[in-house]
Amino acid sequence: MRPWILGLVLVVCALALVNARYHERRLFAQIEQTDRLMARLSSDAAALRVQLVSLRAPSRLDRIARDQLGMEPIRPSDTVSLGARTP
Amino acid sequence: MTPRALHRSDAPILTWRATAWRSRLVLVAIWGALAAVVVKAFLLQHVQVDEWQRRAETRYERLRDIPAARGRLLDRHGTVVAMSIPEMRLGVVPKLLPADHPKLTKLAQILGMSEPALKRRLRQADRFFYLSKDLDLGAAEQVRALRLPGLELEQDYRRHYPLGETFSNLVGFTDGSDQGQEGIERAFNARLRGAPGTERVMVDRRDQAISQKRINEAKPGTDVRLSIDASLQSIAHRAVKDALAEHRARGAAAVVIDARNGELLALVNAPSFDPLQRARIDAGRIRNRAVLDSFEPGSTLKPFAIAAALDAGKVKPSTIYDTSAGQMTISGRTIRDSHRHERLTLSEVLEKSSNIGTAQVALMLPAQTLHASLRQAGFGQSAGLPIAAATAGRLRPWQSWVPIDQATISYGHGIAVSLVQLARAYTVFAGDGRLLPLSLEPQPSIPTGERVYSEATALAVRGMLERAAGPLGTAPKAQIDGFKVAGKTGTAHKPERGGYARNRYIASFAGFVPADQPRLIIAVMVDEPSAGRHYGGEVAAPIFAQIASESLRRLQMSPDPSVRVVPSSRLLGEGT
Secondary structure, rough: HHHHHHHHHHHHHHHHHHHHHHHHHHHHHHHHHHHHHHHHHHHHHHHHHHHHHOOOOHHHHHHHHHHHHOOOOOHHOOOOOOOOOOO | OOOHOOOHOOOOOHHHHHHHHHHHHHHHHOOOOOOOHHHHHHHHHHHHHHHHHHHHHHHHHEEEEEEOOOEEEEEOOOOOEEEEEEEEEEEEEEOOOOOOOHHHHHHHHOOOOOOOHHHHHHOOOOOOEEEEEEHHHHHHHHHHOOOOOOOOEEEEEEEEOOOOHHHHHHOOOOOOOOOOOHEEEEHHHHHHHOOEEEEEEEEEEOOOEEEEEEEEOOOOOOOEEEEOOOOHHHHHHHHHHHHHHHHOOOOOOEEEEEOOEEEEEEEEEEEEOHHHHHHOOHHHHOOOOHOOOOOHHHHHHHHHHHHHHHHOOOOOOOOEEEEOOOOEEEEEEEOOOOOOEEEEEEHHHHOOOOOHHHHHHOOOOOHHHHHHHHHOOOOOOOOOOOOOOOOOOOOOOHHHHOHHHHHHHHOOOOOEEHHHHHHHHHHHOOOOOOOOOOOOOOOOOOOEEEEEHHHHHHHHHHHHHHHHHOOOOOOOHHOOEEEEEEEEEEEEEEEEEEEEEEEEEEEEEEEEEEEOOOOEEEEEEEEEOOOOOOOOOHHHHHHHHHHHHHHHHHHHHHOOOOOOOOOOOOOOOOOO
């Protein structure tokens, strides 16, 4: 084989290598970005879950029920017991 | 023209000969330089390869810790009590970030701080410092996009307590390095804590990661499911918080235990603290009084002396005691009842909470027997909770007792207990005479417990406790509609140097509900009520009633319509 062909093949291979390295880094950057996005969304979801628990806290619901809605706990004297009818 | 007549400049060959040494010198220099390059390349590639590899790695490789998330704390129904959320810490190397950088305006906006304040901090600092320790990941992305020199972002986790002060004294908190410092966070630290991982990161000259390799994966901590019921915890917390304000007390605490298996359902303290604001509060609010503090239980201890005597066969529920003198002198010291009673049966001794009657019962027993009985009921030893620094209370060895000690200990003076100890001890009367172990986690099976009294004794004392919480007893205010209540009040002077304080009290109540089929054991303690009332029957019993009534409703237990609160006009007195 002629030396110039070998040289050409060498140059093409070198360019392909450079291109592959470039793509590798670009993909890595995308993966990093996606990982960060995933972490951020997970964090947001966890924060929302915490917020939800805070909003559903029995003490908060109880306060709202009493103060804002004027509700009172059920007392046993308010309870009517019905006997089950046997078939 | 002769050769000699020729000038050198006219003879190129002669000129070349004259300058040939210079060319050779240049050639030798070039070859020498090339040889030096080759030698250096050889040295770099084959001889000093490890050293240069290390230097390259130091410059372009970073070993990064991957923080591990701490496990969640859940209540018995899966409600999140504590969880960690990833956040970022933003550090600055001030020398690398000039204070007049044009992007600082944007950075200040993202961090929510004023630009002059940010610039002032940058000018004043001369070494690395953290600008923010709780940056959410979205804001961190915006900071990263600014590509400012000298900024370093580190991942971290921040602990969140969504149920706030309702759980704060029980759950405790973690420190900056995510280690449990107090309460359950500390007790279960080994399980909650994860193992951080490590990764090797290649960075470019701008310090941007271009590749990474995980060496060790981070292992998140394990979730811990507690036996605590968030609803019951909330009910109990509100009750003690309201009582603290109503009675202008120094502190208050309540413990709720499942009478069937010893699971802790609620443990609350007042005052409590907001976990997010704990840096600015005093240590007294952080204290878990129900577990860490001991107090003289007063008359709540009487059932144990009576049960010991019943179990030893020394007395019967119908045995009569003469307490009409209203006082009794033992070893030169006089003990008194708050109200003068006539002749009382053993049942009435407990119902009326007679100190004299109880002392007479206790003095019928050998000191060793009473001591052993109290010890078996859990007094003077750990309540078995894994919480650090939990008090074991104080029960002096029987060898050091003199008769007056035996008498006063029988009605709860000269002995110190924690509130959880007291609540646990009542499992013997709520059950069949066995002392159940306490648990902070749901139990897969019902523990058998250790027998303290016979079943007959436990049932007999249960009946007496039911009367004590009735209209003729010392705790009519413990009654609730729809359910029978059993329990005992306690009022004790607080000890102070060399004796007891005249006007400082601890009011307590311990009991269970429904009395005929116990489901909840509730113990309440109010420290130094100072709004005019200080008896256990007036201060602690209503808290018990509130917690019991709302908890049973929350547990959807059917009330018995025939059970109604019977009003009582009985005057409550000391020793009750």
